[in-house]
Amino acid sequence: MRRALLLTLALMIATPAAAVQPDEMLADPALETRAREISKELRCLVCQNESIDDSNAELARDLRLLVRERLTEGDSDAEVLDYLVDRYGEFVLLKPRFSIANALLWLTGPLAFIAGLAVFATYLARRKPRAAEREAPLSPEEKAELEKIVGS
Amino acid sequence: MISELGHFALCLAFAVSLFQVVVPLVGASRGWSDWMGAAAPAALAQFLLVGLSFAALTHAFVTSDFSVRIVADNSNSLMPMLFKVTGTWGNHEGSMLLWVLILSIFGAMVAAFGRNLPLGLKARALSVQAMIGGAFFAFILFTSNPFDRLDPAPVDGRDLNPLLQDIGLAIHPPFLYLGYVGLSMAFSFAVAALIEGRVDAAWARWVRPWTLAAWVALTIGIMLGSYWAYYELGWGGWWFWDPVENASFMPWLVAGALLHSAIVVEKRSALKAWTILLAILAFSLSLIGTFLVRSGVITSVHAFANDPERGVFILAIIAVTIIGSLALFAMRAPAMRADGMFRPVSREGGLVLNNLLFATSAAVVFTGTVAPLVREFMDGAKISVGAPFFDLAFTPFMVVALVALPVGAMLPWKRADLGAVLARLWWAGAGALAIGGVVWGLQTGTALLAPVGLALAAWVILGVLAELVERGGFKRAGLAGGLRRLGALPRADWGKLIAHAGMGLTVMGIAAITAWEAEDIRLASPGDVIPISGYDIRFDGVSQGEGPNFVFQRGHFTVTRNGAPVAVLEPEKRVYPVQGMPTTEAAIDTGFTRDLYVVLGDPQTDGQAWAVRSYVKPLAVWIWLGALIMGLGGIVSLTDRRYRVGAASRRGPAAPVAAE
Numbered sequence: 001m002r003r004a005l006l007l008t009l010a011l012m013i014a015t016p017a018a019a020v021q022p023d024e025m026l027a028d029p030a031l032e033t034r035a036r037e038i039s040k041e042l043r044c045l046v047c048q049n050e051s052i053d054d055s056n057a058e059l060a061r062d063l064r065l066l067v068r069e070r071l072t073e074g075d076s077d078a079e080v081l082d083y084l085v086d087r088y089g090e091f092v093l094l095k096p097r098f099s100i101a102n103a104l105l106w107l108t109g110p111l112a113f114i115a116g117l118a119v120f121a122t123y124l125a126r127r128k129p130r131a132a133e134r135e136a137p138l139s140p141e142e143k144a145e146l147e148k149i150v151g152s
Numbered sequence: 153m154i155s156e157l158g159h160f161a162l163c164l165a166f167a168v169s170l171f172q173v174v175v176p177l178v179g180a181s182r183g184w185s186d187w188m189g190a191a192a193p194a195a196l197a198q199f200l201l202v203g204l205s206f207a208a209l210t211h212a213f214v215t216s217d218f219s220v221r222i223v224a225d226n227s228n229s230l231m232p233m234l235f236k237v238t239g240t241w242g243n244h245e246g247s248m249l250l251w252v253l254i255l256s257i258f259g260a261m262v263a264a265f266g267r268n269l270p271l272g273l274k275a276r277a278l279s280v281q282a283m284i285g286g287a288f289f290a291f292i293l294f295t296s297n298p299f300d301r302l303d304p305a306p307v308d309g310r311d312l313n314p315l316l317q318d319i320g321l322a323i324h325p326p327f328l329y330l331g332y333v334g335l336s337m338a339f340s341f342a343v344a345a346l347i348e349g350r351v352d353a354a355w356a357r358w359v360r361p362w363t364l365a366a367w368v369a370l371t372i373g374i375m376l377g378s379y380w381a382y383y384e385l386g387w388g389g390w391w392f393w394d395p396v397e398n399a400s401f402m403p404w405l406v407a408g409a410l411l412h413s414a415i416v417v418e419k420r421s422a423l424k425a426w427t428i429l430l431a432i433l434a435f436s437l438s439l440i441g442t443f444l445v446r447s448g449v450i451t452s453v454h455a456f457a458n459d460p461e462r463g464v465f466i467l468a469i470i471a472v473t474i475i476g477s478l479a480l481f482a483m484r485a486p487a488m489r490a491d492g493m494f495r496p497v498s499r500e501g502g503l504v505l506n507n508l509l510f511a512t513s514a515a516v517v518f519t520g521t522v523a524p525l526v527r528e529f530m531d532g533a534k535i536s537v538g539a540p541f542f543d544l545a546f547t548p549f550m551v552v553a554l555v556a557l558p559v560g561a562m563l564p565w566k567r568a569d570l571g572a573v574l575a576r577l578w579w580a581g582a583g584a585l586a587i588g589g590v591v592w593g594l595q596t597g598t599a600l601l602a603p604v605g606l607a608l609a610a611w612v613i614l615g616v617l618a619e620l621v622e623r624g625g626f627k628r629a630g631l632a633g634g635l636r637r638l639g640a641l642p643r644a645d646w647g648k649l650i651a652h653a654g655m656g657l658t659v660m661g662i663a664a665i666t667a668w669e670a671e672d673i674r675l676a677s678p679g680d681v682i683p684i685s686g687y688d689i690r691f692d693g694v695s696q697g698e699g700p701n702f703v704f705q706r707g708h709f710t711v712t713r714n715g716a717p718v719a720v721l722e723p724e725k726r727v728y729p730v731q732g733m734p735t736t737e738a739a740i741d742t743g744f745t746r747d748l749y750v751v752l753g754d755p756q757t758d759g760q761a762w763a764v765r766s767y768v769k770p771l772a773v774w775i776w777l778g779a780l781i782m783g784l785g786g787i788v789s790l791t792d793r794r795y796r797v798g799a800a801s802r803r804g805p806a807a808p809v810a811a812e
Contacts, residue, residue: 019387020673021673021753021763022673022674022675022763023675025673040539040540041540043536043538048394049392049393049394049395049536049537049538050392051538051539054387054389054392089534090533090534090535090536091534091535091536092536093535093536094536094537094538094539094540094541095537095538095540095541095544096523096535096536096537096541101527101530101531101533102523102527102535104519104523105519105520105523105537105541106545108515108516108518108519108545109512109513109515109516109545109546109548109549112511112512112515112516113508113509113512113549116508116511116512117508120504120508124494124495124496
């Protein structure tokens with residue numbers, strides 16, 4: 001079983017990486033460029049985290065043709081993406097849309113950075129009084145004690 | 153017979169590691185120096201035993217002993233000798249054995265060269281090291297025995313995965329493991345310091361070279377993996393934000409932060425708890441990296457072992473390691489008082505900013521990598537997180553880091569005058585803006601990527617030059633005097649300058665290839681000429697042939713520029729019959745200003761035309777050269793005299809070291 005899995009996996013990676021085939025490409029270079037850009041955002045559903053632009057799988061080819069079909073029919077980039085999400089779910093997007101469920105994914109960076117800055121600021125602020133404390137003049141009792149030690 | 157000896161040596165190594173966990177730890181807590189002293193010989197014995205075991209496995213591969221299961225599964229009598237040897241770790245069991253071999257090498261190095269380490273710290277660090285080793289010995293012996301026999305033995309082996317039959321990928325795992333496992337040293341020292349309750353400059357001076365060595369190895373390992381993807385996967389991509397790539401990238405980012413924060417501990421006796429935490433995180437991420445690759449949880453392009461049972465075992469190791477060390481951290485860290493005071497605008501402040509940015513970007517990569525798992529676990533939703541996400545969520549932090557780098561690198565310690573530093577950097581800033589402006593003016597579109605990326609690269613590199621000018625004091629000392637002063641700079645300072653310049657060069661390569669790559673995909677018949685970016689690539693036809701363990705079709709292309717010959721490119725399509733697997737070998741003409749990259753696709757049904765993809769990739773080579781230079785900077789820094797073995801004890805108190 002494991003062997004078979006390995007082999008399928010191996011075949012999947014190894015298929016020569018001629019992802020976009022010459023016969024798929026649109027004659028209009030502007031449209032083709034848009035198709036390529038959109039393809040980079042879309043996941044080849046049967047692959048591991050590969051975009052349909054990179055993948056050589058049959059399904060990726062079908063999706064590439066579908067994207068080009070929608071574009072030639074006059075869809076905007078956003079409409080093409082919506083069309084694919086309607087059909088295949090959010091799984092098809094390599095960049096998840098912002099939603100409550102994905103909030104943490106999108107906000108990790110900014111939140112972590114702000115939290116880090118806050119921690120650092122409090123660290124510096126807390127250290128100041130402590131240092132001041134250290135340099136504060138001795139209390140009368142401490143002075144007396146010091147006298148006693150030094151004097152004796 | 154030899155394989156059984158290897159197995160037996162591994163069992164003994166497991167036993168020795170258990171001894172090494174208990175005896176030195178008890179000795180250290182009771183103050184028994186003879187018990188503590190047992191750590192070093194145990195570590196050496198462990199290294200010898202694992203070395204024997206690994207040698208036995210290599211022997212099985214080299215002699216093609218197909219009665220050993222993993223040899224039969226991953227080797228073949230026709231395979232070139234080089235790949236028979238590297239095949240030893242081109243499989244799950246062997247790669248785990250390599251992992252513990254490197255772990256035991258590091259342990260033995262501490263035992264052999266750590267004579268001037270405090271006895272208690274050394275005993276505790278080696279004990280923690282043995283805990284990690286013991287866990288992995290158990291993992292190998294109970295779930296992944298590399299010495300399993302087959303009866304009857306097959307006549308020939310099933311060949312190594314052809315993708316692994318490549319020198320780049322063959323030496324990629326050892327470097328990565330050197331990095332992962334090197335971080336275990338920082339971890340062991342961190343946990344030992346937590347047990348002991350003391351972190352001081354001497355501790356930092358011990359931890360930093362290990363972290364540095366690990367970071368250098370990770371840098372080179374990641375670079376090799378990226379370059380391999382570039383020439384082997386066939387479309388010239390060099391980074392895919394694939395989970396396995398992320399698995400090695402996260403420890404690299406955290407190790408980068410750790411390197412910088414350990415400087416603050418060493419020089420200024422501050423950020424102690426944070427540095428300990430980074431050491432724990434860096435190794436935890438290395439373990440998670442191992443987990444991502446070894447278990448089937450996240451399968452990806454390079455995961456060549458998928459087995460949930462092993463995954464649960466490794467998950468247990470990770471959970472115990474992380475929870476245990478973090479619990480210890482929570483108990484002991486509050487007691488760690490920092491002595492050094494500093495203002496936000498200071499070298500320390502700059503290093504803190506570096507740490508924040510690196511830690512944050514590691515966090516972004518981490519959430520991006522695990523988000524699909526978490527979502528599936530939480531509400532069953534299936535989402536994908538790929539390159540477009542990471543490009544958007546990760547890059548901003550790196551941009552800020554690059555903007556801040558030259559400034560932070562030149563700030564003096566404790567408290568600094570930002571205006572004065574900026575005044576010394578003005579020409580670097582002006583130069584970077586000028587380069588950005590020229591690029592912006594030359595390009596046709598309004599895309600910001602190329603101007604901004606190249607301006608950033610120029611800013612970092614010119615910043616390094618500005619620092620050189622400053623450190624040389626050329627204004628006062630004159631040219632000769634300045635050069636002499638530069639020559640006398642500590643190696644650590646040179647390492648820093650070189651590594652930062654390498655970073656700038658990598659950014660330059662990334663910006664150029666991303667913004668300016670030219671691509672041509674077409675059907676070409678022999679005789680056709682493909683014009684691309686001023687080059688003419690003529691397709692001369694396809695020939696066939698046979699390699700040692702594969703058959704190939706080879707395309708012949710002649711590249712000219714304005715009629716003058718530039719290169720002959722011969723991309724191949726190979727099929728490895730034993731595994732029935734095709735691979736693509738791109739043909740690349742590498743240059744300092746551009747790579748020419750041609751891939752042969754499939755023949756068309758008429759038998760005349762072939763799908764051909766051609767690329768011109770400007771400045772591509774700098775992505776990896778820059779990374780190599782970064783690694784070189786780390787190596788130069790490692791040779792600094794204050795890290796040299798016994799330097800402190802022989803020369804007495806270390807000579808005052810100039811500020812870094």
